[in-house]
Structure formats: C-alpha cells, structure tokens
Amino acid sequence: MLYADLVKVYDRLESTAKRLEKTSILSEFFKTVSEEECEHIILLLQGCIFPKWDSRETGIAQKLLVKSLEIATGKNEHELKKIWKECGDLGLAAEKLTQIKIQATLFSQSLTTQKVFENLQKIPVLKGQGSVDRKLQYTAELLTSAKPLEVKYLVRTIIGDLRIGLGEGTIRDAIVWSCFEKEIKLEYNNEKNELQFPNKDRTKYEKYAELVQEALDISNDFSIVLRKSRNRELDSLQLVVGRPINVMLFKKAKNIQEALATVGKPAAIEKKYDGFRVQIHKQKNNIVLFTRRLENVSSQFPDIISAVIDNVKAENCILDAEIVGYDKTTKRSLPFQNISQRIKRKYDINETAEQYPVKIHVFDCLFIDKKTLLKETFQKRRELLKDSIKEKENVITLAEQIITSDENKISEFYEKSLDEGHEGIMLKNLSGIYKPGSRVGYGVKVKPTMETLEVVIIGAEWGEGKRGAWLSSFIIAVQKEDDFVEIGRVGTGFKEKSEEGISFDQITELLKPLIIKENGKEVIVRPEIIIEVDYEEIQTSPTYNSGYALRFPRFVRLREDRGIKDINSIDDVEKYYAEQRGRSVIKST
Ligand code: AMP
Numbered sequence: 001m002l003y004a005d006l007v008k009v010y011d012r013l014e015s016t017a018k019r020l021e022k023t024s025i026l027s028e029f030f031k032t033v034s035e036e037e038c039e040h041i042i043l044l045l046q047g048c049i050f051p052k053w054d055s056r057e058t059g060i061a062q063k064l065l066v067k068s069l070e071i072a073t074g075k076n077e078h079e080l081k082k083i084w085k086e087c088g089d090l091g092l093a094a095e096k097l098t099q100i101k102i103q104a105t106l107f108s109q110s111l112t113t114q115k116v117f118e119n120l121q122k123i124p125v126l127k128g129q130g131s132v133d134r135k136l137q138y139t140a141e142l143l144t145s146a147k148p149l150e151v152k153y154l155v156r157t158i159i160g161d162l163r164i165g166l167g168e169g170t171i172r173d174a175i176v177w178s179c180f181e182k183e184i185k186l187e188y189n190n191e192k193n194e195l196q197f198p199n200k201d202r203t204k205y206e207k208y209a210e211l212v213q214e215a216l217d218i219s220n221d222f223s224i225v226l227r228k229s230r231n232r233e234l235d236s237l238q239l240v241v242g243r244p245i246n247v248m249l250f251k252k253a254k255n256i257q258e259a260l261a262t263v264g265k266p267a268a269i270e271k272k273y274d275g276f277r278v279q280i281h282k283q284k285n286n287i288v289l290f291t292r293r294l295e296n297v298s299s300q301f302p303d304i305i306s307a308v309i310d311n312v313k314a315e316n317c318i319l320d321a322e323i324v325g326y327d328k329t330t331k332r333s334l335p336f337q338n339i340s341q342r343i344k345r346k347y348d349i350n351e352t353a354e355q356y357p358v359k360i361h362v363f364d365c366l367f368i369d370k371k372t373l374l375k376e377t378f379q380k381r382r383e384l385l386k387d388s389i390k391e392k393e394n395v396i397t398l399a400e401q402i403i404t405s406d407e408n409k410i411s412e413f414y415e416k417s418l419d420e421g422h423e424g425i426m427l428k429n430l431s432g433i434y435k436p437g438s439r440v441g442y443g444v445k446v447k448p449t450m451e452t453l454e455v456v457i458i459g460a461e462w463g464e465g466k467r468g469a470w471l472s473s474f475i476i477a478v479q480k481e482d483d484f485v486e487i488g489r490v491g492t493g494f495k496e497k498s499e500e501g502i503s504f505d506q507i508t509e510l511l512k513p514l515i516i517k518e519n520g521k522e523v524i525v526r527p528e529i530i531i532e533v534d535y536e537e538i539q540t541s542p543t544y545n546s547g548y549a550l551r552f553p554r555f556v557r558l559r560e561d562r563g564i565k566d567i568n569s570i571d572d573v574e575k576y577y578a579e580q581r582g583r584s585v586i587k588s589t
Contacts, residue, residue: 001037003111003150006044010153014164022170027177030226039223040117045171047162049120051221053244053294056124060135065158068136072143073097088517090159095152111145116154161516161526167482171222172212179229180208217436218372220245239367241283241316244290246437250426252451253444256410262441263429265405268378269413272445273361273399274335274423275324276343276561282317285309291343293563300345303353307360311396314388320364325356331394333421343560362389363399366434377431378442403430414446423447451576452534454559454567456527458484460511463504470504471511471523476533476553478546479569485546487573490533493555502558530567532556538577548573
C-alpha cells in the first residue's frame with residue numbers, strides 16, 4: 001500500500017473528534033488492507049513499530065531527527081527551530097518546510113507503508129560505531145522521499161506522538177464493523193457518505209464486539225484479530241507463552257459488606273500484598289517476567305527466575321503474581337517503595353538483588369500446560385495453581401487465602417493482614433472467570449486509606465527565582481474515553497533535594513524529553529508520567545475541562561509500574577466526589 005493512502009486515513013481520523021465517524025473511516029479502510037499488510041498497518045495506525053509488549057522502542061532522539069530534517073529539507077537548524085516554535089509541532093513544521101522545498105524538487109518515487117515500516121524498524125536495533133550515521137541515513141531517506149503531508153505523520157511517528165485521536169476501542173469497533181458488517185447490518189448513509197451504526201440491532205452488535213474483544217484479550221494483537229475475524233477463526237485463539245496479556249484489574253470496595261455484595265458469598269479472601277505485579281511466563285527453563293504495563297523485566301530479577309525454575313512444576317504456564325520486598329533479618333514484608341528501584345535497575349543486578357530481596361506470592365494462573373484457563377472459574381484456577389507450585393517460605397508461595405461468608409472472620413483476616421504490613425485484603429468471586437484488562441467485579445480490594453488518584457501529567461510550568469531551572473507546577477489529568485481531562489495543578493509533595501524523595505529536578509528531567517509544545521512558561525508534555533496524588537477534597541470547578549478540581553493536591557509518588565490505561569477515569573472522580581461525605585466510612589471497615 002502507498003504510504004500516501006495511509007496518510008489520507010490519518011488525516012481524516014485527525015480531522016474528526018466523533019468516534020462513530022472514526023470507526024466508519026477505519027472500518028472501510030480495513031477492507032483495503034491485504035492479509036500481509038495487516039500487521040504493519042495496524043501498528044502504524046497506532047503510531048508504533050513494535051507491539052506494546054516488545055521492549056524495543058520506535059524512533060530516534062529528537063536531536064537526530066532535527067538533523068535528518070536538515071538534510072531532507074535543506075534548511076539549517078536555526079530556521080527549522082524557528083518554524084517549529086511558530087507551529088508548536090515538529091510534524092507540522094516539517095510539513096511546512098517540505099512544502100517550501102516541493103517547488104524545487106520532484107519526488108523520485110512513492111513511499112510504501114512497507115518501506116516506512118522497514119526503515120523505522122531498522123533504526124532502534126542499530127548500536128555501536130557508525131550507528132548514528134546509519135540512523136540518520138534511514139530517517140533522511142524516508143523524509144526525502146516523502147510528500148509534505150507524509151512528512152508530518154512520519155515525523156510524528158518517529159517522535160512517538162501520532163496524535164490522531166485513535167483509541168484501542170475504536171480500532172476494535174472498526175474490526176467488528178468491517179468484518180461482521182453483514183451480520184450486524186450496518187447501514188450506509190448516502191448523505192454523510194459513511195457507514196452507520198444500527199441502534200436497533202445493538203444486541204447482535206454486542207455479541208460480535210464481545211467475540212472480538214475476547215480474541216483481543218487472548219492475543220493482545222489487533223492484526224491477528226483482524227485476520228481471524230475476516231476468516232471467521234476467532235475461536236481458535238489460545239494464549240501464547242512469551243506474549244503477555246493485559247492483567248485483570250480489581251474494583252475498590254468501601255468496606256467488607258460492600259465487597260461481599262459485589263463478589264458474592266462465600267468468597268475467597270486473600271492478603272493484598274504491597275509489591276508490584278508480574279506476569280510470569282514459563283516455557284521449560286525459559287522464564288520471562290512482564291510488569292502490568294507489559295514491560296519485560298526479566299533481566300532485573302535473576303532471583304525470581306531461579307525461584308520459578310526451581311519451584312514451578314508446570315512445564316509451560318502463565319502466572320499472575322505479586323513480587324514483594326522483605327526485610328532480610330526479620331523477614332517482614334516491606335512496602336513497595338523499598339524495591340521499586342529494582343524494576344529499572346540496569347547494572348549491579350546481583351548485588352541489588354542481595355540487598356533488596358524479594359519473594360513471590362502467586363495469586364492466579366492463566367495458562368498451564370497447553371491450556372488457556374481464562375474461562376475457568378477462579379476456584380478451579382486456584383486448584384490448578386496449587387498443583388503446579390512447590391511452595392517455599394520467603395521464596396514462592398500462593399497468596400494466603402481463606403474461603404468464607406463470615407464477616408467476622410473476614411475482619412479478623414483483614415486486621416491480621418494489616419498487622420503483617422500488607423495493604424489490605426482482596427475478595428474474589430469463586431466462580432469468576434479471568435477477564436484481561438478489565439476492572440470487572442470478580443475481585444475487589446479493601447484497604448484502609450482514603451483513595452488517592454493516579455493521574456497523568458499533561459503539562460507543566462517553569463518555576464521562578466531559584467526554581468527557574470525546574471518545572472515546578474504540573475497539570476494533571478484523568479482519563480475520559482480515549483482522551484484526558486484536566487483535574488488540577490500539583491506543585492507540592494516534591495522535594496528540593498533528591499535524597500528525600502522525588503525532587504523537582506528529577507521530575508523535570510523525566511518530563512523534558514516529553515515536551516511537545518512550549519508557550520512562554522507553560523509547556524505541554526506527552527502524557528507518559530503517571531503520579532499518585534492525594535488531596536483534601538474533590539470540588540466541582542469550571543477551571544478545568546473535567547468539571548472537577550482537586551483541593552490541595554499533593555504528589556505522593558511516581559507510579560512507574562502503571563501504564564496510561566491504569567490511571568483513574570473521570571468516572572472514578574465522579575464516584576469519589578459522590579462518596580466524599582462518607583469519608584469516615586471509607587477509612588473504617
Ligand atoms: P491496586 O493496585 O490498588 O489497584 O490493587 C490491585 C493490585 O494489588 C493488583 O494489581 C496486584 O498488583 C496487587 N495484589 C496484591 N495482592 C494481591 C492478591 N492477593 N490478589 C490480587 N492482586 C493482588
């Protein structure tokens with residue numbers, strides 16, 4: 001396919017904010033994509049080159065991109081930066097510059113999506129001597145052959161900020177529309193020149209949407225699902241060891257009664273350990289560990305790998321577990337912060353493992369010896385889990401569990417869990433299936449603290465006076481459908497010096513590479529840094545586009561373990577807002 005054809009679709013998607021219109025555009029486009037093209041086209045539509053669980057990253061350093069643009073457009077860095085500043089978007093600036101150049105040159109050949117994809121895939125793997133020059137060469141080659149609008153989207157893809165407002169939900173719906181058009185009876189609106197969603201046939205639509213969603217849950221890959229949907233082979237999908245899937249999420253309950261009302265009686269009650277979640281993939285002695293953001297952290301945890309090799313009996317399996325730090329002398333569990341530095345560690349791995357020992361509490365299994373278990377009940381999965389693991393104290397154990405309907409017993413278990421330094425308890429529905437990526441009610445958490453919010457930083461402001469070199473006030477946002485809405489500004493809770501916690505200069509360093517627009521003291525950043533904030537109260541407010549504002553928001557900690565989809569949504573904010581008056585209830589059981 002010509003890159004120009006994909007670019008036309010990008011442009012149409014960017015020009016409308018209406019989700020149904022986007023779905024219609026995309027579903028028609030999918031019909032023109034060949035079997036072989038599915039994989040790279042879907043990745044390019046998402047603005048990436050590798051699947052999200054692949055640790056290789058798309059793109060090159062911004063400096064190198066500017067250099068490639070100099071080569072491609074014949075403009076010097078100064079001129080380029082001037083236009084960039086005017087447009088506030090490097091993609092638009094590059095498009096403008098190419099338009100100027102177009103008068104002077106003729107494009108020799110047309111770019112194909114395959115060529116774009118191949119060149120971009122070559123770049124991240126280049127290492128060592130001469131790699132900078134070769135990166136430059138591959139990027140410049142693409143930019144030189146691209147037409148102005150193509151340049152705009154190429155640049156945005158390279159910097160990892162495609163910004164066409166295309167969420168995963170829309171891609172999923174477009175697959176349903178495109179592949180099951182006849183079954184769900186989509187109608188064509190001649191006036192609008194687009195497919196229309198038939199409201200009268202919603203249940204039929206929901207059936208197919210669910211089938212497609214289940215296939216996505218298993219494969220975590222839109223291109224596989226598009227191909228399988230076309231060929232009516234959705235039910236043939238199985239989990240694959242080595243390919244992570246989105247983990248199931250848990251709702252919060254105010255207290256034990258509310259929790260039981262959600263999960264039913266009797267329920268499985270487990271300790272809620274305060275560590276970080278890993279998905280353990282085992283294929284004989286080949287073990288891969290993924291965080292809940294699907295990052296591969298295997299090399300940081302050789303101790304976990306050997307614990308799994310030595311104590312997991314199943315040959316092939318995918319396990320869901322919490323990794324928890326503990327005190328070497330007392331063996332008491334330690335809060336997450338104590339081991340958080342192990343997740344990003346690149347050197348002195350063994351020494352760090354010695355210094356900050358961890359243990360594994362396994363609480364679920366998704367696949368054991370060739371069988372996908374997502375549709376099995378929790379009780380059954382727990383039995384299979386028990387049979388697959390040789391438990392060893394302070395190395396690997398199943399999450400401690402009781403099964404009961406008795407609220408007094410649950411309260412006792414809760415108190416005990418807190419006394420042992422854990423976060424609270426989890427209550428789980430015994431017959432619940434495993435629903436990847438969803439916050440369904442098969443499990444709920446009960447913890448004693450007032451709920452904090454996990455939010456993403458979308459902008460910031462440079463400080464004044466002695467804080468002039470730092471970003472010192474941060475615009476925070478929560479999710480609303482495929483977008484973010486602002487909920488306040490946070491400037492407290494950060495430290496002046498880094499020894500005591502996260503300091504202003506550390507957060508500034510994290511945000512600087514993400515700046516996409518500057519306007520005086522204000523900057524807009526790519527929404528990647530997730531932080532946990534607490535606050536005194538939620539108020540309604542016309543100041544922020546969420547309609548709400550946090551009163552006295554304060555930074556609590558960085559949430560490097562969280563992905564953008566894990567952050568709180570506007571629905572959570574509305575719920576907490578409504579619950580505020582009963583806050584004392586939240587604090588107790
Ligand atoms: P939260 O992070 O507050 O949404 O709570 C859910 C998280 O608790 C999960 O994602 C796990 O990382 C963690 N967790 C700790 N113990 C358990 C357990 N027994 N079952 C499930 N999740 C647990």
